[in-house]
Amino acid sequence: MNPALGTDPRRRTIAAQRGTATVFPRRRVVVVGGGIAGLAAATGLAERGVTVELLEAMPYLGGRVGGWTVPLPDGRHTGMSRGFHAFFRQYYNLRALLARAESGLAVLRPVADYPLVDAQGRVDSFRGLPTTPPWNAIAFALRSPTFPASGLLRVSAKDALPLIDVRVPDVYHALDDLDAHAFLDRIRFPDAARHLAFDVFSRSFFAPAEQLSAAELALMFHLYFLGSAEGLVFDVPHRPFHELWQPLADYLTGRGARLRTGMAVERIEQDGSVFRVNGSGETAHADAVVLATDVRGLRTLVANSPALGPPWWREQVAKLTTAPPFCVLRAWLDRPVDPARPAFLATGGRPPLDNVSVLDRYDTDAAAWATREGGSVVELHAYAVTGGDDPGVRQDIRARLWQRLHEVYPETRAARTVTEQVLWRDDCPLFPPGSFVFRPGISTPVPGLVLAGDGIRVDLPVALMERAATTGWLAANHLLANWGAAGHDLVTVPGRGYNAALRALRTLGALTARFGSRRDAIPGAGVPV
Known part of the structure; x- marks a missing residue:
């Protein structure tokens, strides 16, 4: 291939x-x-x-994932869309579709990193991680400021085992009746780590964790972490x-x-x-x-x-059913954001902001405007907005998105908005x-x-x-x-857990759960895992 x-x-x-x-x-x-x-x-x-x-x-x-054009104050037109999309390397069938027309996939450009920042300013990064499971997830956890050893020791290994060896459709039979929030509670996953390691992914389904099937969350963990060796970094189209x-x-x-x-x-x-x-x-x-x-x-x-x-x-x-409404706010600013800013930043614990994109880092339309005007083009997302059909709520969300942008990128406080586009949609599937x-x-x-x-x-x-x-x-x-x-x-991606040792651990956990306290039913069944 x-x-x-x-x-x-x-x-x-x-x-x-x-x-x-x-x-x-x-x-x-x-x-x-x-x-x-x-x-x-x-x-x-x-x-x-x-x-x-x-x-x-x-x-x-x-x-x-389509787009259109909108007028700028200078009379020119520029691209507009429903917002940022990450083309992960394990999206094999999507990439094969694009490759029908462009065999080398030259339209896609790698994003070096997409940091995750929480309300306390702690940052997780995917840069430089190994690609092979489970070392990718282990390395991520070891260097993450949101995965304290004390919190990880409280994690229920037995309840977390379904994440280790995900199989489809078996995972739905095991976890679909549970919501993602309740599942993470059962695991006793550390709160700070939950915001960055799981909430960001669950909200990428445009749904709060309380409305998302735990099976879908486990599937995502398999697709992006323990089920694929393509790595955790993605590509983006440079073409609008x-x-x-x-x-x-x-x-x-x-x-x-x-x-x-x-x-x-x-x-x-x-x-x-x-x-x-x-x-x-x-x-x-x-x-x-x-x-x-x-x-x-x-x-x-x-x-x-x-x-x-x-x-x-x-x-x-x-x-x-469809997920709650989401908002995309794209702004053309009269000055550039800090050159060190990443193309994409995910946020946790900073509602309603879920992520920030700097489009002129990769989009040719936005880059041309930024070069011409000496500014920058930023995009803010708010997913799963409760009450997002109400005009008053929408106005409040817009104001709070700007407030959050000023918090995470303080240099934007001094910027003037040349123009902006605010888009609301509520047509994504809910699971x-x-x-x-x-x-x-x-x-x-x-x-x-x-x-x-x-x-x-x-x-x-x-x-x-x-x-x-x-x-x-x-x-x-x-x-x-x-x-x-x-x-x-x-x-x-592989149809089951990537690592044989982890799959064995998953099997042992399932047998232990099945036989409960009958320690004599299976040799070693009472050993904690």
Whole structure:
């Protein structure tokens, strides 16, 4: 595999079905949604000779990782998006999608570090850590100011064992009924370390720990720490998001796909084996349909299509929920921030601020403006805002975000804001405790209809953008298999704990828990772990 697409020798390849190189007779598929999942599905199908029509309601591609332009006071336009996104090295299937159009992934630039700072000013860093588990997590803990030895000694090793050997979907059967906050309480994880080691990750799902399944938190720990040797540092696109997806769009149109933005699909009907996809005053006919919308769009579309699917499946779709609102505040300042500031800073214990980005460190649009004006472009995020639908709350959040920026980057107190953009959204999927068993999967009870997206169930160790890409490829594979065509191989982090000794410890802990106080049931079962 291309080094740009992964270097972990234990990464797992999931071989797709074998079959013909192209679909014959030729089939027509409508893909609803032009985000990562929809683009992956469209790519997987178009590469096998399927006639693809992709319909996207927004005027741009990329979904929640898409972008647009906004005017500046000088009359020029610059890029705007929904905020910072980290392209981790273990996002194999997302990176494979981008590599279709740019084989060397030249669009991505490494971020040397992303420090985490708490309310007391203590800083954790990922710079220079070993990449191989468990040494990465051990080295992180040993040098962290938030992991005192006394606190770590109070951690319940037995209760923490599920973090050591995560397996999917087993982790959901074990932990999905528990919320992430209660799980960390059970472990007796040190409060200060919790803010930086776990809360930052849980809030990357746009949800407070109390509303997030403990299984999702354990999955993230596996994906980023103990399950992958790709390291903890990530890449970012140097190209603004409104330009990021154009090479892939060109790649798709070169394979006969038709990509249509500004096309809102309203309902789907069936006439025998033919689907009628209705929206924006038009009807598209297809042999199969991929629904790759966000959660709210999927719920609405299924509700507006009363003959689509049996009641039990429709109920699964209706139960999907979205996370609380989040805010992105992007500001163009008349002077630069300190040159030592990182491209990305995560914060813990400083509500409502979750992170700060300095866009001119990596984004070519922002860098050009900063060079031209002698300023800087900063972006502030507030995730999972309680009451974020209220205008008064929104005004308060904006004011407090500025206050927090002045705390963490004091030099910005003297800066004048040339212009700012404040964006609120509430369309990210929520994974509350107990929801996994009811989450709809990629295949559906309707022949020829498949789902994709980061809110869709997939029994693989993936999350966020990588879950979207993976489900898109799998949706294409499902349809291709029905037509006797070859699918596309996928790659994930290892499906179980990376270290054999830690896996053995996990097994011993499970046996100890099973047999309880019967110390004579298993040799050595009473030994504490």
